[in-house]
Amino acid sequence: MPARILVAEDDLKQAELIRRYLEREGHLTVVVHDGRAAIDEARRRSPDLLVLDVMMPKVDGLDVCRVLRADGEVPIIMLTARSTEDDLLLGLDLGADDYLTKPYNPRELVARVRTVLRRTRSRAEGQVYRVGELEIDPIRHEVRLAGRLVEVTPAEFKILACLAASPGRAFSRQQLLEHAFGFDHYVFDRTIDVHVMNLRKKIEPSPGTPAYLKTVYGVGYKLADATTVVASDAP
Amino acid sequence: MPARILVAEDDLKQAELIRRYLEREGHLTVVVHDGRAAIDEARRRSPDLLVLDVMMPKVDGLDVCRVLRADGEVPIIMLTARSTEDDLLLGLDLGADDYLTKPYNPRELVARVRTVLRRTRSRAEGQVYRVGELEIDPIRHEVRLAGRLVEVTPAEFKILACLAASPGRAFSRQQLLEHAFGFDHYVFDRTIDVHVMNLRKKIEPSPGTPAYLKTVYGVGYKLADATTVVASDAP
DNA sequence: CGGAGCGGTGAAGAACCTGTGAAGGAGCCG
DNA sequence: CGGCTCCTTCACAGGTTCTTCACCGCTCCG
Numbered sequence: 001m002p003a004r005i006l007v008a009e010d011d012l013k014q015a016e017l018i019r020r021y022l023e024r025e026g027h028l029t030v031v032v033h034d035g036r037a038a039i040d041e042a043r044r045r046s047p048d049l050l051v052l053d054v055m056m057p058k059v060d061g062l063d064v065c066r067v068l069r070a071d072g073e074v075p076i077i078m079l080t081a082r083s084t085e086d087d088l089l090l091g092l093d094l095g096a097d098d099y100l101t102k103p104y105n106p107r108e109l110v111a112r113v114r115t116v117l118r119r120t121r122s123r124a125e126g127q128v129y130r131v132g133e134l135e136i137d138p139i140r141h142e143v144r145l146a147g148r149l150v151e152v153t154p155a156e157f158k159i160l161a162c163l164a165a166s167p168g169r170a171f172s173r174q175q176l177l178e179h180a181f182g183f184d185h186y187v188f189d190r191t192i193d194v195h196v197m198n199l200r201k202k203i204e205p206s207p208g209t210p211a212y213l214k215t216v217y218g219v220g221y222k223l224a225d226a227t228t229v230v231a232s233d234a235p
Numbered sequence: 236m237p238a239r240i241l242v243a244e245d246d247l248k249q250a251e252l253i254r255r256y257l258e259r260e261g262h263l264t265v266v267v268h269d270g271r272a273a274i275d276e277a278r279r280r281s282p283d284l285l286v287l288d289v290m291m292p293k294v295d296g297l298d299v300c301r302v303l304r305a306d307g308e309v310p311i312i313m314l315t316a317r318s319t320e321d322d323l324l325l326g327l328d329l330g331a332d333d334y335l336t337k338p339y340n341p342r343e344l345v346a347r348v349r350t351v352l353r354r355t356r357s358r359a360e361g362q363v364y365r366v367g368e369l370e371i372d373p374i375r376h377e378v379r380l381a382g383r384l385v386e387v388t389p390a391e392f393k394i395l396a397c398l399a400a401s402p403g404r405a406f407s408r409q410q411l412l413e414h415a416f417g418f419d420h421y422v423f424d425r426t427i428d429v430h431v432m433n434l435r436k437k438i439e440p441s442p443g444t445p446a447y448l449k450t451v452y453g454v455g456y457k458l459a460d461a462t463t464v465v466a467s468d469a470p
Numbered sequence: 471c472g473g474a475g476c477g478g479t480g481a482a483g484a485a486c487c488t489g490t491g492a493a494g495g496a497g498c499c500g
Numbered sequence: 501c502g503g504c505t506c507c508t509t510c511a512c513a514g515g516t517t518c519t520t521c522a523c524c525g526c527t528c529c530g
Binding site: 196 | 475476477479480487
């Protein structure tokens with residue numbers, strides 16, 4: 001499973017070393033050299049993982065961590081030269097998923113990366129997604145509406161789970177095909193429409209004016225998030 | 236030994252902090268933010284441990300404790316802001332296995348978790364899995380249906396035990412092969428079908444419409460859990 | 471207001487999935 | 501060695517689901 005990893009490290013040689021090791025593992029990396037850029041790139045790309053040096057120009061690694069933690073949940077591995085327990089705890093408190101103290105063995109980093117990725121991935125599969133009265137449980141492979149079980153087909157489930165993982169986010173049909181069925185799935189993307197229609201028949205109180213599965217004209221589909229569902233109750 | 240831990244804490248930051256610390260220990264966590272969800276998830280997943288904040292919206296932590304204690308024996312660690320002896324005693328009376336008063340050191344929590352798990356695991360060794368009238372006893376290597384011994388083959392037993400360890404969870408055929416027979420077991424995964432069919436003949440009242448060994452179309456199989464068995468009695 | 475493009479929908483064949491009987495073969499035990 | 505149980509594979513049937521296509525109504529925008 002290749003991951004998209006953002007590396008923030010001001011020492012060019014170190015950065016290059018890290019990049020090499022990660023790419024040898026098959027990951028896709030983007031490298032930046034200061035805290036400001038780290039924040040920008042992390043926001044723009046939402047990578048699967050951020051490898052973050054603590055001491056960096058412009059914005060300190062700890063601050064990067066704080067900022068990013070405030071607006072999302074990118075997994076973060078911190079690299080720190082200092083090794084006092086206080087710093088360590090501070091890093092974890094700020095939301096780092098793991099940390100390494102310099103000097104470290106690059107292969108150690110690769111191992112930690114693997115661990116954190118496995119953790120965050122299994123976490124994503126373990127959570128039950130809830131939107132309004134709708135529940136999607138990937139472990140049990142069940143969909144419930146107001147507690148009542150709803151029968152859905154495999155394709156419908158995949159699409160719904162993909163949408164539910166990021167409520168409110170609009171997906172193009174192509175993205176849904178890729179995320180839900182895998183990259184090398186050569187099908188006409190209007191197929192998604194049919195599955196969405198069938199889903200609506202099953203989970204929407206009135207399929208004509210969907211409360212959950214929203215159409216984003218010219219783009220694709222999205223699952224209404226809590227805000228939207230509530231808002232539509234009292235417009 | 237990684238454990239599956241349910242964390243119920245309404246403060247998002249606190250919850251995230253706890254999750255991180257527990258996952259760094261190698262545990263699998265699922266996080267919920269209110270008492271209602273805590274009860275639902277605890278029932279659905281039967282986690283190895285519940286970390287439970289006392290003050291929570293919808294349903295109070297103490298009530299969650301009371302409810303769960305009534306229908307099972309999930310180990311519980313309570314987190315409480317109040318520190319009067321009354322609350323403490325109340326918590327323990329209600330069946331918490333341990334408690335921590337805020338503010339607490341996260342590492343203290345990790346230590347308590349370790350202790351409680353050690354304690355409950357020795358208690359849980361040789362646990363008999365029960366689903367409806369079905370009992371699977373890994374120690375005695377026996378399967379009983381309504382108290383009557385059912386003869387099953389080794390392969391059938393492994394599959395059934397694997398399913399019974401996580402009732403309600405859907406397993407792919409590949410997962411069943413791996414979990415039940417080991418990783419380097421290169422067999423055609425449809426073999427699982429044959430074993431399931433033979434199991435059904437032995438334990439299902441009417442193998443045509445199975446009550447225990449459910450097919451998850453396009454995915455694999457699952458063992459119905461209490462919820463599902465009850466639900467199918469009164470649709 | 472009109473046109474171009476986009477999404478909704480029903481139908482139908484293709485593709486896929488599971489249940490099941492049968493058969494070959496491995497391992498075990500007397 | 502013979503007989504037994506068990507595991508695995510295979511092939512086919514029957515049912516379910518996926519995909520495509522064609523057509524229509526709707527939306528957006530000039």
